[in-house]
Amino acid sequence: MNxxxxxxxxxxxxxxxxxxxxxxxxxxxxDCYTLSFDYGQRHxxxxxxxxxxxxxxxxxxHKTVIIDLRTLGGSAxxxxxxxxxxxxxxxxxxxxxxxRNTVFLSIALGxxxxxxxxxxxxxxxxxxxSGYPDCRPAFINAxxxxxxxxxxVGVEGSPIRIxxxxxxxxxxxxxxxxIELGVDYSLTVxxxxxxxxxxxxxxxxxxxxxxxxxxxxxxxxxxxxxx
Amino acid sequence: MNxxxxxxxxxxxxxxxxxxxxxxxxxxxxDCYTLSFDYGQRHxxxxxxxxxxxxxxxxxxHKTVIIDLRTLGGSAxxxxxxxxxxxxxxxxxxxxxxxRNTVFLSIALGxxxxxxxxxxxxxxxxxxxSGYPDCRPAFINAxxxxxxxxxxVGVEGSPIRIxxxxxxxxxxxxxxxxIELGVDYSLTVxxxxxxxxxxxxxxxxxxxxxxxxxxxxxxxxxxxxxx
Numbered sequence: 236m237n238x239x240x241x242x243x244x245x246x247x248x249x250x251x252x253x254x255x256x257x258x259x260x261x262x263x264x265x266d267c268y269t270l271s272f273d274y275g276q277r278h279x280x281x282x283x284x285x286x287x288x289x290x291x292x293x294x295x296x297h298k299t300v301i302i303d304l305r306t307l308g309g310s311a312x313x314x315x316x317x318x319x320x321x322x323x324x325x326x327x328x329x330x331x332x333x334x335r336n337t338v339f340l341s342i343a344l345g346x347x348x349x350x351x352x353x354x355x356x357x358x359x360x361x362x363x364x365s366g367y368p369d370c371r372p373a374f375i376n377a378x379x380x381x382x383x384x385x386x387x388v389g390v391e392g393s394p395i396r397i398x399x400x401x402x403x404x405x406x407x408x409x410x411x412x413x414i415e416l417g418v419d420y421s422l423t424v425x426x427x428x429x430x431x432x433x434x435x436x437x438x439x440x441x442x443x444x445x446x447x448x449x450x451x452x453x454x455x456x457x458x459x460x461x462x
Numbered sequence: 463m464n465x466x467x468x469x470x471x472x473x474x475x476x477x478x479x480x481x482x483x484x485x486x487x488x489x490x491x492x493d494c495y496t497l498s499f500d501y502g503q504r505h506x507x508x509x510x511x512x513x514x515x516x517x518x519x520x521x522x523x524h525k526t527v528i529i530d531l532r533t534l535g536g537s538a539x540x541x542x543x544x545x546x547x548x549x550x551x552x553x554x555x556x557x558x559x560x561x562r563n564t565v566f567l568s569i570a571l572g573x574x575x576x577x578x579x580x581x582x583x584x585x586x587x588x589x590x591x592s593g594y595p596d597c598r599p600a601f602i603n604a605x606x607x608x609x610x611x612x613x614x615v616g617v618e619g620s621p622i623r624i625x626x627x628x629x630x631x632x633x634x635x636x637x638x639x640x641i642e643l644g645v646d647y648s649l650t651v652x653x654x655x656x657x658x659x660x661x662x663x664x665x666x667x668x669x670x671x672x673x674x675x676x677x678x679x680x681x682x683x684x685x686x687x688x689x
Contacts (some may be wrong), residue, residue, distance in 0.1 A: 302529040307573050333621045334572035337612045340566040345561035346534050369612045376606035384601040 240266040242352035243398075244343045245294070247271050249284030251445055252272040252316035252358035252401055257292045259400045260356045262416055268292040270343055273330075275305035276287055280433040281305065284424040300342055304332060336369035340378055355382075356398045356433060362405050370419065375399055392444045406448030414454055421457035434461045469569045470625075471650030474498050478672055479585035479628055480529040482636050484519045485643035486627045487583045495577060496521040501559075501593040501669055502532035507660040508536065511651040520647055527569055531559060532545035558681070560618050563596035567624065575613045582609075583625045589632050603624055633675025641681055648684035661688045 243265035247253045247353060260267050271285040282299060291299035308316075343355045347446060359370045375397050382395045401409050413420065423443045426435035434440050436462040449456035470492035474480045481543060487494050488631040498512040509526060516524035535543075567588045570582045586597045595601060602624050609622045628636055640647065653662035663667050676683035 269642075298533055300533045301662060302569075304569075304572070306525050307525045307569075307576055332572070332610060333575035333614075335570060337568040337608070339624070341561055341564040342529075342531075345531070345559070348560035351532055366590060368579055368614060371611070374608065374611040377604070377611045381564070381601065381604035381608045384598070384604045385596045388562075389594060390566055426479055 237238065237311065240264055241354060242266050242268060242295075242347075242350050243354040244347045244352055245269050245356040246339055246343055246358065247285045247289055247294075247297070247360060248358070249281030249415070249423060251406075251420055251423045252360060252409060252449075253285075254288045254292070254418050254420065254423045255356040255409050255416070256291075256356050256398075256400060257288065257294065258413055258416035258418045260354075260398070263294055265354060265356075267294045267356075268346065268352065269297040270339075270346055271297070271299045272339060272342070273301045274335075275303050278427055278429045279426045279427045280431055284422060284433060287422040288404070291419060297345070302338070302342070302419070304338075321323075334369065337378070340382075343396070344382050344386060350414075353393045353395045354398060355395065356400070358383055358401050358408070359399050359416070360401045365371075372399070372402060375402070383393050396441065405451070406444050406452035410448050410452040410454055414452075419457075423456075430461065432459075435457045436461060467491055468581060469493050469495060469522075469577050471574045471576075471579055471581055472496050472564055472583040473570055473578065473585065474512045474515055474524070475585070476508030476515060476650060476677075477585075477668075478633075478640070478647055478650045479587060480512075481515045481519070481645050481647065482643070483583050483585040483625075483627060484515065484521065485645045486616060487581075487625070487642055487654060488519055488572075488634040489643055492581060492583075493581065494496075494519070494521045494583075495523040495573065497566075497573055498524070498526045498530045499566060499569070500526050502530050505651065505654055505656045507656045507658055508651050509686075511660060520648060525568045525573070529565070529569070531562075534560070555654075560666040563594075563601075564605070571609050571613060571622070580620045580622045581625060582622065583627070586626050586630050587628045587636070588630065598674035599626070599629060602629070632678070633671050634678035637675050637681055638678040639650065641679075646684075652685075657688065659686075661686045661689060 243260050245257050245260050245267045247257055247269040269289040273282055347355055354426050361370055379397045424433045425441045427439040427441050435458050469488050472484050472494045473485050474484055474496040484494060496516040500509055574582055588597055594620050606624045651660045652668045654666040654668050662685050
């Protein structure tokens with residue numbers, strides 16, 4: 236029997252948000268192809284987490300593309316000379332990787348063209364990351380317009396759609412949605428400086444948002460913190 | 463004395479077109495930062511050519527970013543199972559790498575943000591490559607709109623401009639322009655299956671266009687062909 240489900244490329248980082256997005260794409264009936272990036276990030280354990288999450292949520296195929304953004308530097312996540320801050324800061328934080336979502340979505344676009352897929356899912360969120368220019372709806376709309384002009388699929392096939400199901404949700408709402416869809420958050424790693432075993436620092440931006448989210452969602456937090 | 467020239471990121475592939483673009487950017491007074499990609503392409507000798515061209519035309523800095531597009535496959539340039547055709551074909555050729563210009567421009571956007579540059583030069587051409595969706599002016603305009611929403615530079619600084627000085631030129635016009643600006647085309651490699659020493663096959667799409675261009679420009683062709 237042929238699988239007649241529509242294919243979707245889902246960007247998976249190993250974190251809480253993208254695991255929830257994958258569960259949402261699956262619940263919407265898509266046959267999911269998950270894509271991760273080994274971009275020289277500090278938090279290497281998120282790569283293993285991406286594998287676990289893709290497996291657990293029944294992705295058809297999971298690929299990790301190597302892209303050495305360390306060559307460019309410019310972010311605390313890809314440049315060892317810039318420390319990850321342990322307190323909240325105003326404005327765009329040093330953990331921002333310049334044009335990262337643009338680069339990731341572009342590669343997802345390439346894979347979707349190869350697969351003949353016209354749906355791409357990404358877990359960006361404008362509530363918690365309002366300081367990042369590439370997390371806003373206006374950016375996504377502009378990317379989608381560009382994507383439809385950039386590819387064979389967009390020009391000749393069905394229009395490409397960039398799905399951002401989390402864009403307006405708070406972290407607590409994301410967690411409640413994921414729990415409803417059966418996501419096992421103990422498989423995920425959000426910390427910017429997680430250990431090799433996936434233990435979280437508990438103090439970086441990403442840990443603070445995650446911890447607060449579980450509290451607000453009234454859901455037990457399965458994260459293993461180092462302190 | 464401070465260098466007050468404006469910075470530009472220039473995509474350099476080691477080929478004839480991008481060498482000409484670099485000479486044009488330099489002639490326009492930009493301080494040029496050249497960017498190349500090791501994306502698993504067959505024609506590895508273009509990486510050495512990118513170095514030579516960047517040096518010869520006085521680039522301030524040249525970076526090569528590794529991005530393993532072989533993980534995705536889907537093109538004769540990145541998948542050994544797909545042969546490079548030796549005769550002209552109708553429509554989009556198998557040497558098309560899905561979303562390649564989008565991916566390359568996105569990484570250039572990341573570097574421009576790190577450098578504080580708002581000008582990006584790319585040697586795309588709508589005359590010879592009309593079959594590639596990502597070589598059309600409409601795509602470039604949409605990318606530029608997206609880029610200005612995606613980045614700190616675009617949102618807070620001067621608007622990002624994607625320069626495509628070759629877009630309407632024939633290969634012969636490109637060659638004449640480059641000769642006028644002192645480009646040494648013997649440093650460049652265009653062939654999709656060039657040898658390690660940079661010798662060209664003379665029969666792939668890229669070779670045919672290049673060879674014809676020198677004939678039409680009435681300029682001696684410095685390319686070393688294997689046959």
